[in-house]
Amino acid sequence: MYDVLIVGCGVIGSALTYTLSKYNLSVCVCERFNDVANGVTKANSAILHAGFDCPPGSLEARMNLEGISMAREICKKLDVEYRDIPTFVIAFDQREREYVEELYQRGVANGVPGIRIIDREEALRLEPGLNPDLICALYAPGSGIIDPWGYALAMAETAVRNGVEIKLSTKVTGITPKDGHFVMDTSSGSYETRYVVNAGGAFSAQVYELVGGTDLEQTNFCGQYYVLDKSQGGIINSVVFPCPDEHGFKGILVAPTIHGNLIVGPDAYQVEDGDHVATVEPQLSEVKSGGLRSVPGIDFRQTIHEYAGVRPNTQVPDFVIGESPICPHFINLAGIKSPGLSAAPSIAKEGLKILEQCGLELTEKETFIDSRKQVRFRELSDGEKAEMIAKNPLYGRVICRCETVTEGEIVEAIHRPIVPRTIDAIKRRCNAGMGRCQGGFCGPRVHEILARELGISPKDILMDEEGTWILSSPIKEVTGYGA
Numbered sequence: 001m002y003d004v005l006i007v008g009c010g011v012i013g014s015a016l017t018y019t020l021s022k023y024n025l026s027v028c029v030c031e032r033f034n035d036v037a038n039g040v041t042k043a044n045s046a047i048l049h050a051g052f053d054c055p056p057g058s059l060e061a062r063m064n065l066e067g068i069s070m071a072r073e074i075c076k077k078l079d080v081e082y083r084d085i086p087t088f089v090i091a092f093d094q095r096e097r098e099y100v101e102e103l104y105q106r107g108v109a110n111g112v113p114g115i116r117i118i119d120r121e122e123a124l125r126l127e128p129g130l131n132p133d134l135i136c137a138l139y140a141p142g143s144g145i146i147d148p149w150g151y152a153l154a155m156a157e158t159a160v161r162n163g164v165e166i167k168l169s170t171k172v173t174g175i176t177p178k179d180g181h182f183v184m185d186t187s188s189g190s191y192e193t194r195y196v197v198n199a200g201g202a203f204s205a206q207v208y209e210l211v212g213g214t215d216l217e218q219t220n221f222c223g224q225y226y227v228l229d230k231s232q233g234g235i236i237n238s239v240v241f242p243c244p245d246e247h248g249f250k251g252i253l254v255a256p257t258i259h260g261n262l263i264v265g266p267d268a269y270q271v272e273d274g275d276h277v278a279t280v281e282p283q284l285s286e287v288k289s290g291g292l293r294s295v296p297g298i299d300f301r302q303t304i305h306e307y308a309g310v311r312p313n314t315q316v317p318d319f320v321i322g323e324s325p326i327c328p329h330f331i332n333l334a335g336i337k338s339p340g341l342s343a344a345p346s347i348a349k350e351g352l353k354i355l356e357q358c359g360l361e362l363t364e365k366e367t368f369i370d371s372r373k374q375v376r377f378r379e380l381s382d383g384e385k386a387e388m389i390a391k392n393p394l395y396g397r398v399i400c401r402c403e404t405v406t407e408g409e410i411v412e413a414i415h416r417p418i419v420p421r422t423i424d425a426i427k428r429r430c431n432a433g434m435g436r437c438q439g440g441f442c443g444p445r446v447h448e449i450l451a452r453e454l455g456i457s458p459k460d461i462l463m464d465e466e467g468t469w470i471l472s473s474p475i476k477e478v479t480g481y482g483a
Helices: 011-020 059-078 093-108 121-126 146-163 199-210 283-292 339-358 384-392 409-416 423-430 443-454
Strands: 002-007 027-030 082-084 088-092 116-119 138-142 143-145 165-167 170-177 181-186 189-198 221-228 239-242 252-258 262-265 303-311 318-322 328-334 398-402
Touching: 002 239, 011 146, 011 339, 027 146, 027 189, 059 082, 059 093, 059 143, 059 146, 059 339, 082 328, 088 093, 088 318, 093 116, 116 121, 121 138, 143 146, 143 423, 146 165, 146 339, 146 423, 165 398, 170 303, 181 199, 189 339, 199 328, 221 283, 252 283, 262 339, 318 339, 328 339, 398 409, 398 443, 409 423, 423 443
Parallel strands: 002 027, 002 189, 027 165, 088 239, 189 328
Antiparallel strands: 082 143, 088 138, 116 138, 170 181, 181 189, 221 262, 221 303, 239 252, 252 262, 318 328
């Protein structure tokens, strides 16, 4: 019998898992994917928002500001890549100027620090890459960029180190209240728990339906992005938003990434399937046009990747956080759209508070592991690199040339608390395959290392999720690596 079972291990589930692991509790997480942070969390804008866009008085507004402050501390403790950069919202005409003024008032009401309206000259002095046709801009210095899957992984790994169980490839198919607890039917067996937390992302309404919830409607939206080569990463050093159009669409953002690339996107169109991550035309070309309107110097010939992600909206305009009125001890953390990544630690804090109000006894652990270090070979000095190689020669073999990722880093990632079993899982942990060639050179070598370290056949290594097979059968006799 678990004390708490969490459905879903994206950034919200990971944040709550990390928070609960500080207490003497038996906690389990069921994640339908074969890795942590492989749904909504891996395909977003990777931005910690300053907080000016949220309606004053909303859960979003309060949790955005608290969450971004908590995130900075977590990133320091758990060695997650993060950088503070400002945000601009640029205006080109009087209608847009009025919207900038509205955003400013909203930001002041939300308590966003340092927010102000600046004129064209100051905007171009602070960010020369902006479209010189702008007339003014909202300037907010309190935002940042982050590695979103690395952030979720760091919290989930720390939770596992502190005793939490994470069951991957485990889809929850039924939830039955029974004698004061729940029986959870899943694709990997049945489990019992006293409390259930729904962190199901784009499928949170469907999870709620398993206990009879009918008042939550999923209204997911898909958004598409371009990722450009690092040659484009320095064009701007801020997050740049346009003003929304007459229909309320927020428009295409342009921002550097924590890894030195540039992203442009997203658009927004409603989708029925929460797993819809295909890129489609002509919408994708409209993303390009939107990015060029804000930052005309973008060279889209340097595009190295395109991707799409789903925003888990519901019919409720705010986050849906609280105990179900129809099912005691079932807690929803649902409808966590933007700024959900920014708010994640605050949402977890609220989830903990609700669980305690529902009767969960909380006793802090006497010992809690709250630190984590990750070797990033490319960032070391020459002396540090030589020392690392002397201790472990695998750090002297570069596997991913684009990102300078070594075999030592890949092997270390494979033996972390949450074991990566796919090519893309390695990419999310140490960047192998994220560079200009997108794994064209290093992919087969990562494949070989995974098979060797896991002791399984190369045929059993996937690119990412179930069904993404790379090899179907050998064409000649081989030995080793579990073949």
